[in-house]
Amino acid sequence: MSAKKIALVTGTSSGFGLYTSIELAKKHYFVIATMRDLHKQNQLVAVAEENKVRDQIEILELDVTNKQQIPKVVNDIYERFGRLDVLVNNAGISFGGYVEETSVEDWELMMNTNFLGVVLLTTAVLPLMREQRNGKIINISSVSGSVGFPGYGAYSASKFALEGFSESLRLEMLPYGVEVILIEPGAYQTAIWDKSIDYIEYRKKENSPYQKPFSAILAFSKNITKKATDPQQLAKKIANIVESNRTKFRYPLGKGALVAIWGKALLPWKWFERIILQQLKK
Numbered sequence: 001m002s003a004k005k006i007a008l009v010t011g012t013s014s015g016f017g018l019y020t021s022i023e024l025a026k027k028h029y030f031v032i033a034t035m036r037d038l039h040k041q042n043q044l045v046a047v048a049e050e051n052k053v054r055d056q057i058e059i060l061e062l063d064v065t066n067k068q069q070i071p072k073v074v075n076d077i078y079e080r081f082g083r084l085d086v087l088v089n090n091a092g093i094s095f096g097g098y099v100e101e102t103s104v105e106d107w108e109l110m111m112n113t114n115f116l117g118v119v120l121l122t123t124a125v126l127p128l129m130r131e132q133r134n135g136k137i138i139n140i141s142s143v144s145g146s147v148g149f150p151g152y153g154a155y156s157a158s159k160f161a162l163e164g165f166s167e168s169l170r171l172e173m174l175p176y177g178v179e180v181i182l183i184e185p186g187a188y189q190t191a192i193w194d195k196s197i198d199y200i201e202y203r204k205k206e207n208s209p210y211q212k213p214f215s216a217i218l219a220f221s222k223n224i225t226k227k228a229t230d231p232q233q234l235a236k237k238i239a240n241i242v243e244s245n246r247t248k249f250r251y252p253l254g255k256g257a258l259v260a261i262w263g264k265a266l267l268p269w270k271w272f273e274r275i276i277l278q279q280l281k282k
C-alpha cells in the first residue's frame with residue numbers, strides 16, 4: 001500500500017476541479033486529476049508548475065458518463081496504490097431552459113453527468129474505502145440542490161438527486177469510517193456560466209412563449225457571474241475540509257448560498273417564492 005495519501009478528482013480541466021487538485025497536492029496528497037478531454041490539460045499543468053506541485057499530480061482521462069472508463073480508472077488506482085483516501089465528485093454541467101422546452105436528450109445529459117456519473121464512480125470506489133475503513137467522498141452539489149430556481153429545472157433536479165443520494169450514502173457508510181460530505185456553492189467565477197449560456201444560445205427556441213421571463217433569468221444569471229467569488233477560495237476550503245477531523249455534512253459556501261438555503265428553511269413558502277420572482281423581475 002502506498003505511504004502517500006491518494007485523492008481522485010473529476011472534472012479538473014478548469015474551475016473547482018482544477019484548483020482543488022492543486023490545493024490537495026499542496027497538502028501532500030498524490031492527486032489523480034481526471035478530465036474527459038486530455039487536450040484541455042494545459043491550464044492544470046501550468047498552475048501545478050507555478051505552485052511547484054506538478055510531481056504530485058497525475059492526469060488521467062475520465063468521462064463520468066462513460067461506464068467502461070470508470071472501473072478501469074478505479075482498478076488502476078487499486079492496483080498501483082492499494083488505497084484511496086479522497087474522492088471529489090466535481091465534474092458537472094449546467095444549462096437553463098424552461099421545463100416545457102427541455103428535451104429528453106437534455107434531461108438525460110444533465111442527469112447522466114451530474115447525478116449518475118457520481119453514483120457510478122462512488123459505487124466503484126466504495127469497496128476499497130469500506131475495506132480500508134476510511135475515506136472521504138466530497139460531492140460538489142449547489143445551492144440549486146436545495147432551492148429550485150425557475151429556468152434551471154434540469155440542473156436543480158440533478159443536484160436535488162445528488163443531495164438525496166448523499167444523505168442516504170452518508171448514513172450507510174458512517175459505520176465503516178467513510179464520510180460523505182456535500183459542498184453547496186453559491187455563485188463562483190468559473191467557466192460553467194459561459195458554457196451554460198453558450199449551450200442555451202445553441203438550443204434557443206424560436207417563438208418561445210417563455211422568451212421574456214427566460215431572458216430576464218439569463219440577464220439575472222449574467223449579472224450574478226460578474227460579482228461571483230474566486231473559485232480558488234472554494235478549493236482551499238475543500239482542501240481544509242478534507243484535512244479536518246471535525247467535519248459537517250453540508251457546507252453552503254459563497255455568495256447567495258446561505259441566504260437562499262436559510263431563506264427557504266425559515267420563511268413561509270409564499271414569502272420566499274415572492275422574493276425569488278421579484279428578484280428575477282429586476
Ligand SMILES: NC(=O)c1ccc[n+]([C@@H]2O[C@H](COP(=O)([O-])OP(=O)(O)OC[C@H]3O[C@@H](n4cnc5c(N)ncnc54)[C@H](OP(=O)(O)O)[C@@H]3O)[C@@H](O)[C@H]2O)c1
Nearest residue numbers: 011013014015016063064091092142185187188190191192
Ligand atoms: N461555478 C459555480 O458558480 C457553481 C455553483 C454551484 C455548483 N457548481 C458545481 O461545481 C462543479 C464544478 O463546476 P465549475 O463551476 O468548476 O465549472 P467548470 O469550470 O465548467 O468545471 C466543470 C468540469 O466538469 C467537467 N465535465 C463536464 N462534463 C463531464 C463529464 N461527462 N465527464 C468528466 N468531466 C466533465 C468539465 O470538463 P470540460 O472542460 O471538458 O467541459 C470541467 O472540467 C459542478 O458540479 C457544478 O455544478 C458550480
